[in-house]
Amino acid sequence: MSTSTTTSRRAPLDLLSGVWGGLALTSGVALTATSGWLIVRASERPVILTLLTAIVSVRAFGMARPFFRYLERVRSHDSALAGLAGARTDVYAALIPLTPARLGRRSRSAVLSGVVDDLTDVVEAHVRVRVPLWSAALAATFTTILTAALVPTAGVVVLSWVAAVGAVTALGLHLERASQPVLGAARAEVSRVAELVGRHTGELQAIGAEGEVLDQLDRAQVSLDRALRRQCRGRALVTGGVLTLTGLATLAMARVAVEADISAGVAALLVVVPAALADALLPLADAVRARARAEQSGDRVTALLDQAPAVAGAGTIPPTSTAPHLRLDAVGAGWVDGRLDVGPVTLDLPPGQRTAIVGANGSGKSTLLAVLARALDPRSGRYLVDGHDVLDLALDDVRDLIAVVDDEPHIFAADLRANLVLAHPKASDEDIVDALRVAGLTEWFAALPDGLGTRLGTGGRGVSGGERARLALARAVLSRRPVVLLDEPVAHLDHPTAAGVMRDVWAATSGRTVVLVSHRHEGLDDVDVVVDLSPGTKE
């Protein structure tokens, strides 16, 4: 799994931040211990010179603590960010073969946004879980050795105390883990309703559903509150447990200090040590929470990445022609195992033919288009390109022949030029402007403040639904691929504009193979073949 390779690659760096963190915490414990000794010793009015070593140590520990803490924070954040960079790259590469068919049949962009957040959680766990844990372990080890060297029973007290804290932490982690799924679901529900209202306010007003969705929001927020109450038990257990156990350890230490044959200074040192080490153990409460969260996020990413691609990429033969002859031979296909959404269909698409796929609503036209686009393998029958079964042909090369105008075109946070040129990297500005004209965007383009340099997408100029569809069309036109697949390309445009765009589409794609799926009648006069997909099917 790519995420785990990332983890192992980062482990040595994390160890170092654990060491720095441990030294910072140890300095803190040492500072308190030495100060305690020093004060008591000073109250015995010795010759000042005998205190010099202790005074110098106190000073050194006092300065070492912020110094090591700085090193730890820089190191751990740097390694976490490096881990994030690695994980992002790996997961992105791993998702490519799963796109689009395995990202779910709906709201793919939401699935992908979820992955972004989950990855951050997983990688943050390095800073928020491992480093505090190792630092605490190091400081506890030092404290155990120091106290054992002074009075062996004191070492036993520290060791038992730390072991008890470890047990409480494990129990806290268990509680946090158990509450995580409920909490995740409650949070997701709040986000879902908030997004629903925020994004579709007008549509909800249109159908008079304002009150209903606000009620939904209230219900979701109440369950979130309940889930949080449940979840905080784990963290609270660790906080309360550490402090209660520290009180007991202080009691035990006082007893050891009274009974042992030691100097007053050492006795003072032993009594204050538990309180000092408690500062190193309290962050474990936060670590427990971060750990439980990261585990769940990691599971989600793994579940997504563990799917088999919807297309086998085993073929190696390059397609021979630049004007391919496509043919579907009794092809059946489906998105989920065990269910056929379309087929069997036989369809002949010689180069340059314009085909419209029509048919009753929901008869699998888009599924068929996904097969043609090589996003989905045929479940039965054969899909031939120039007589070769596509399963034997190199996947990327076949896809390079086909331009798809899909139902979720993404506008990148980049300028207009970059948004189009991705369809054809060698295109000149003239080509781009021409493609915009063909897609019916001339007027829109003329109104842009910075022409092709105008920034679109997040943080840039807003793009309406119709403009978005036209930009997708412009990409397809610009790509110059010999096969163009159009999935309801003018669904969002009004009638005269739709007719105009379709006219331009046919003009711009002359000589190319075009497959059009549409419910509308605009442009159907210009096609060579109309395929009614499922004449016998009724809804």
Place this chain on the structure above:
Amino acid sequence: MKPFDPGLLREVPAIRRPIALLAVVAAAQGAAAIGLAFALAGLVTDVVAQRDWQTSAAWAAAAFLVRAGLGMLVDRVGATAGTSVSSALRRRVLARWVAAPSEARPAPERARTLAVQGAEAVEPYAARFLPALVAGAVVPVLAVGALFVVDPLSALIVVVTLPLLPLFAALIGRTTEDDTMSRWRALEQLAGHFGDVMRGLPTLVAFGRARRQVDVVRAVSEQHRAATMRTLRLAFLSSAALELLATISVAIVAVTVGLRLTHGSVTLHVGLLAILLSPEAYWPIRRVGAEFHAAADGVTAIDSILAELNPPTDCPALHAERSEDVQRRAISRVVVEGVTYSYPGARVRVLDGVTLTAGRGLTVITGPSGAGKSTLLDLVAGLRTPTNGTVETERTHYVTQRPFLPDGTIADAVLLGSPAGTTPADAWVALRRVGLAGFVAGLPEGLDTRIGDDGFGLSAGQRTRLALARALLSDAPVLLLDEPTAHLDTDATATVLGIIRELALVRGVVAVTHSAELVALADEHVHLDSRRRLPEVAPA
């Protein structure tokens, strides 16, 4: 950026209680820490003096117990206080938006971001930063007060050195402010890049550009790391400097105590107390600074949400001008008089002096593309407010050109917005009337089949008919339909025309259409002319 905006308490009264509770507990925690210092000092003194130590040990253990209890309480209160605040803010802002016409609302993307991520960013602010702020204000005062009683000289040292911390922090902040702002902006862009290419992955895969992006992702992530680390180094350095400053201040206290101890001018108990109490004055202030970094997003989000709750200009509320005295014209259910509309910021009028009266029966609106037909329906539905003129209407239900179906089951979609008490049986009746009952019954889970955002898996025609089923269930006396037959095949069109004719017998139906068949059914026909789109002569 203000650390605390009192406007928050004014605007969202629901959050007063959780915030007050957090403040009280945070202050109690500080007091408990001071109590613990006294107990520990007593214990050490007794152990060193070899006298009865059990009593003071019991006090120390009790002090730890109290701190444990308070710590658990903080976890408990903090866990829900954070969401109480974010939930209350989210509720307020969404309630405002659903009651406002589109001119008075942010763009959908921004609305979504504010309601989801923005409100969530408030949680750490309320759960962690606000308690830290209270502790920062209360605990140092308590510590210094206790110190004055115990050892005035040490208290004096603390009082003199304490202001150095905020002063120093402000100095660091000022010298790096400009730099930080520009870096934040660059950082935001870099951080957004990965999300952008992820959401665009299907598009990139379609054009064979995804693999090339792998290296870009790597490179930008590395840039993001470098840029973040530059910012973080500075933040960590300044926090280390503050910690050092606090350590030195405590050391000054320790040195004077030590000297006085060797001279015998103070007792061990007093000396210990001074040393244990003085750090309690410094760390709460350092914590405010540390938590503020984590809460900065929350502060920005609160600013934005409060700005939404208090729009700068007086925006009319939804339905505000839609007087209820329509009854006075009993026959007319929709009265549009001399309505003019131009989109916010645009100079061109989409509608100019449009007058329309619609009663029971079917009124169709036709006209060329761009004549403002859909805008007119938006105005009647109250989704937009006319620039000039008036709209009076009874309650409307509006089926838009691309009807909205929520992410959920078919039942959710059909029943959304329907009157209370509508049952799945009613939904089946409505589905049968629009000719979708067979299709839904044939789905594996029937009414409970999930459909996605915008109804993935449904064709445009099925979406339209689902929306019509929803319109049938609504009890609004006026129905507005935008191109109801646009995506339908011949059979479905016949079904829908039949439904519209039936509906027009009892309700007012206003439909925008290109369909000659629908126009033929109409009782009234209004033709909008695109020549009305005159540029405004002198914008006010």
